Amino acid sequence: MTSLYNEVAADPGADTPTRRVSITVNGEQRTVDIEPRLLLAHLLRQGLGLTGTHTGCDTTNCGACTVLFDGRPIKSCTMLAVQADGHDVETVEGMATASELHPVQEGFKECHGLQCGFCTPGMMLASKALLERNPNPTEDDVRWALSGNLCRCTGYQNIVKSVLWAAEKMRAENGEEA
Amino acid sequence: MSVDEIKIGGMGASRRRVEDNRFIRGKGKYVDDVVLPGMLHMEILRADVAHARIKSIDTSAAWEVPGVRLVLTGEMMAARNLAWMPTLSYDTQAVLATDKVRFQGQEVAAVIADDPYIAKDACAKIVVEYEALPVIVNPDQAQSPDAPLIRDDKENQPTNKIFDWEIGDKSGTDKAFEEADVISTIDLHYPRSHPSPLEPCGSIADYDRSTGKLTVYMTTQAPHIIRAAVAMVAELPEHQIRIISPDLGGGFGNKVPVYPGYVISILASILTERPVKWIEDKTGNLISTGFGRDVYLQGQMALRKDGKILGMRMHTISDHGAFYADAQPTKFKIGLMHSTFACYDVPAAHLTSTGYYTNKAPGGVAYRCSFRVTEAMFFQERMMHAAANDLGMDQAEFRRVNLVKDDMFPYRTAFGFLTDSGQYDKCMQVGMEAIGYDTFKEEQEEARKRGRLLGLGISTMTEPLGAGNSREYDILGIKMFDSAELRVHMTGKAILRTGAKTQGQGHETTWAQIVAHELGIPADDIVVEEGDTDTAPFGMGTYASRSTPVAGAAVAMAARKVRAKARKIAAHLLEVSEEDIEWELGRFYVRGNHDRGVTIQDCALAAYSNMPDGMEPGLENVSYYDPPNLTWPFAAYFCKVEVDPATGVWDVLKFVAVDDCGVRINPMIVEGQVMGGLTEAYAMANMQYITFDESGNCIGSNYMDYLLPTAWETPGFELHEVVTPCPHHPIGAKGIGECATVAGPAAFVNAVMNAIEHTGVRNVDMPLQPNRVFEALQTGQDVSGMPPVKVE
The missing domain is CATH 3.30.365.10 (Aldehyde oxidase/xanthine dehydrogenase, molybdopterin binding domain)
Known part of the structure; x- marks a missing residue:
């Protein structure tokens, strides 16, 4: 993390260890000096300002902090940031291009797959990972793939619909390209 | 020539949600996403025992952790008259414990530091010495003659009973049971549950000594009630308090009460003169904030052989935890329990209720219910x-x-x-x-x-x-009406604000649909704002499924009053008397001459550029709605x-x-x-x-x-x-x-x-x-x- 001016309010003391790590976040290499105990979710949110990754439960249960780690969904609230050194991380902020939403994002809006929006980034990233390995999932495939992500608002039915909507759109797009 | 209501996103349209545009991009703004310059971080030390006298609290090691700015205890709160605060049910609740802790997870001390990790480190260094007391975990134990008194802080509280309450017709019901062919009984327990929105509670208090203004970003479903409560508790002038409830990661009733963390963060900001952020972790949320249910339900029903109900009796025994902090209208000690059997034709009914203190977290909030x-x-x-x-x-x-x-x-x-x-x-x-x-x-x-x-x-x-209707329903004396403010700009676009507060229900989408229905302005031309007490009209917030019944009604009434003014402007523009003006969605026209008309947008422009003589300029209205x-x-x-x-x-x-x-x-x-x-x-x-x-x-x-x-x-x-x-x-x-x-x-x-x-x-x-x-x-x-x- 580079900053023009970083006030050290109180001397953290010589015994506070730091480590330099380089992580590719949404395609961009970010190099930061961090305490080894810093969680990846906190680095993303507080360090890099990517607040789309939410922390819900702190125990790897709710999945609001889900990000893609080398393309696979992981819970960033229980991974140390130093473990991500040299790896590729994708957050919700990396899903859309400047002009176009990812089909999963479109699907969630189209099918009312979200209400309060707190679980949505993690839900969408887990869905994206599913569709990348299985472009034609069944309803059960979707439910199983998202079973590590809790939602308190929707009852999941519309989330499942959203993912199936996105799958269909992605298949149609890929078909056209081929 | 009227506009097509579904096309403009009016009533009945399954309009896709406006708020989704930011949520699907990860651009929602929840409390924890707000960062203010110079912000400090607060962590709360919670009791690990359920009932114990506090013998001593040693915070010296916490003060020595580099980066710690302030350590607060109950004693320091008491010195500022802030150790206790009122609940929404006319009881008191400890902010930071002074005498004893009354449930596991109760707030005992707080550390304010440069970084949340430092605050957590320092919290772990606080040493609290407890003297254990017997623990009560259900109403049975609470009413035992040798039960310890949980609320020994209160005068006139000789036992652990909070209230006896009854409603209905006892003698009429007794008579129904005498005439019954069959009497059926049931004995149930509705277990304690927690609303558990994914986002826990939190606040950022920002006190500016130079202006005297206190701004608090807060996870609250009822920002105006909170402003009133803060004015009372912290003795700050109400016009200098601004509560902002940004995007909420769910509420379900959990984010209605005032929690100690909010109050402590406010005092911490006043003392440090820096913004202080407090974000609860999931455990803190589950063990200390408003639960739902925890009631024993006993009933009897008097029946005729042919199946007709003659009468029913109900008795409830409720467990409220250590502080009676139910969020409910004043008149009713056990909420609207007496709405039971409202859809059935029951000639006689009688309800008795008893509530008890126990060594459990307080709450009794309306967890997704009225x-x-x-x-x-x-x-x-x-x-x-x-x-x-x-x-x-x-x-x-x-x-x-x-x-x-x-x-x-x-x-x-x-x-x-x-x-x-x-x-x-x-x-x-x-x-x-x-x-x-x-x-x-x-x-x-x-x-x-x-x-x-x-x-x-x-x-x-x-x-x-x-x-409610205000005759029957109030919270701490504040009547349960709600409000809407609609301003139509000169180009026919509009801004709408209400006293409700969305937490996933989609008000930004649906309120605009009501305005579209009433005025014919496309829903996409209306922006909806809620949750900022400096800009929104006073309202009681969103819980108990009250937004559409109350604030939604206020939106319709505000739009109708705007339409009434627009009608006068239309008469002026069309050079006819107001009585000769007819309305169809989005447009006024001259009776008998459908082609001669002006749109609502024409009227909006005229309200700022060509109003009739003697008319106040502008096209806006604030409505307060008190449902009948x-x-x-x-x-x-x-x-x-x-x-x-x-x-x-x-x-x-x-x-x-x-x-x-x-x-x-x-x-x-x-x-x-x-x-x-x-x-x-x-x-x-x-x-x-x-x-x-x-x-x-x-x-x-x-x-x-x-x-x-x-x-x-x-x-x-x-x-x-x-x-x-x-x-x-x-x-x-x-x-x-x-x-x-x-x-x-x-x-x-x-x-x-x-x-x-x-x-x-x-x-x-x-x-x-x-x-x-x-x-x-x-x-x-x-x-x-x-x-x-x-x-x-």
Whole structure:
């Protein structure tokens, strides 16, 4: 993390260890000096300002902090940031291009797959990972793939619909390209 | 020539949500996403014991941690008269404990530091010496003669009893029981549950000494109530307090009360003169903030042989934790429990209630329900189920005999509510057909012959939603009306603000649809803002399904007043008298000459550029709406399950929900509310509960112990609608946010009971975990109370 001016309010003391790590976040290499105990979710949110990754439960249960780690969904609230050194991380902020939403994002809006929006980034990233390995999932495939992500608002039915909507759109797009 | 209402996103359009545009990009702004310059971070030290006198608190080691700015204890709060604060039920609650701790998780000290990790480190260095006291974890223990007194801080509180309360007609009900052919009884426990929005609670207090202004970003469903409370508690002038409730990651009633963390962060900001952020972790949220339910429900019903209900008695024993902090209207000590049986024609009824303090977290919030209505309706439908069985009558038939008929409205219930509309029997018919009711008994018999256990459960209810009318409903004396402010700009675009506060319900989308319906301005041309007390008109916030019934009505009224002014402007522009002006959606025209007209946008421009002589410029209105009555939506739910006799595991084979919430503003959003509510109902019936061991340790303090259903367990739901407009609501709408959570649990439980009651079992209390269902199947005995502490 580079900053023009970083006030050290109180001397953290010589015994506070730091480590330099380089992580590719949404395609961009970010190099930061961090305490080894810093969680990846906190680095993303507080360090890099990517607040789309939410922390819900702190125990790897709710999945609001889900990000893609080398393309696979992981819970960033229980991974140390130093473990991500040299790896590729994708957050919700990396899903859309400047002009176009990812089909999963479109699907969630189209099918009312979200209400309060707190679980949505993690839900969408887990869905994206599913569709990348299985472009034609069944309803059960979707439910199983998202079973590590809790939602308190929707009852999941519309989330499942959203993912199936996105799958269909992605298949149609890929078909056209081929 | 009028505009097409659906095309402009008006009423009845399943308009896609405006707020989604930021949420799907990860650009929502929740409290924890707000970063202010120079911001400090706060962490709370919580009691690890449930009942103990504080002998000493040593904070010296915490002060020495580099980066620590302030350490606060109860003693320091007391010096500023802030150690205690009022609750929403006229009790007091400790902010930071001074004398003793009264539940596990109670706030004992707070550290404010440069970084949240440092604050946590320093918290761990605070040493608290406790002297253990006996612990009370249920009302039985609370009323024992040798029980320790939990609230020894209060005068005139000789026991652990909080209140005795009653309503209804005792002698009339006694008479009904004398005349009864059959008397049915039931004895239930509705376990403690936690609303548990994914986002925990938090605040950022920012006090500016130079201006005297206190700004607080806060996870609150009711920002204006909080502003009033902060003015009272912190003795700050109300005009210098600004509460901002940004995006909320769910609420479900959990974010209505004032929590100690908010108050401590405010004092910390005043003392440090820096912004102070407090973000609770999940455990803090689950063990210390407002729970729901935790009530024992006992009932008796007097019946005639032909199935007619003659009367009912109900007694509730409620466990409120260490502080009576229920969020509820002043007049009612146990919320709207007396709304029970409101959809049935019951000539006489009597309710008695007793509430107790225990060494558990305070709360009693309206967890996705209108003030204890969930308990009331669960009791009602479990009582109906038992009574039908005792009469040997069909479940659906028994309900249809006793449901209030369409021609009986307005109907005064035995407890005094006035229900005003509904087509209850029609809803029953729709549901019965969809679930295949007529062939089920045969199917059940056939299955049983092959060793399979099928069950069908019914739950119906009408729920009092949209408190209030101000004669009956207030919170801490503040009347429960709501508000809307509509400003139409000169180009015909508009901004709308209300006193409600969305937390997923989609107000930014639906409020604009009401304005589109009233004025013909496309919904996309209207921006909706809520949650900032400096800009929004005063309102009571969003809970108890009151937004559409109250704030939604205020939106319609504000739009109508704007239209009335626009009509005068139209007459001026068309050079005719106002009486000769006709309205169609989006446009005024001259009576008898449809082609000669002006659009609402023309009128908006004229309001700023060409108003009639003597007219105030501008086109805007602020409306405060005090509803004449509650709204009464109806639900009829049908659930079909299969119970595995070898394991007690039950699966939902089919669930049919028929909801009548009056006119639907946005059908897509209504269905989303119903599905979400049904999932919480399923959660409570199946797995979601919080209990305590004998020492008062909270079992369910994180998501590994507090089970919430995932996409894998949650069944699919089939939704149906019946529409009976609300006769007094400006657009005919009724509340819907909570119907499914309220009526849902009994449908699941009745279905499982129906599958296993041939063994002689009458009741298994929630949660219907496989081991409990299995035990009932094996023994043929009821399984009551709440594991692991059983109440004899």
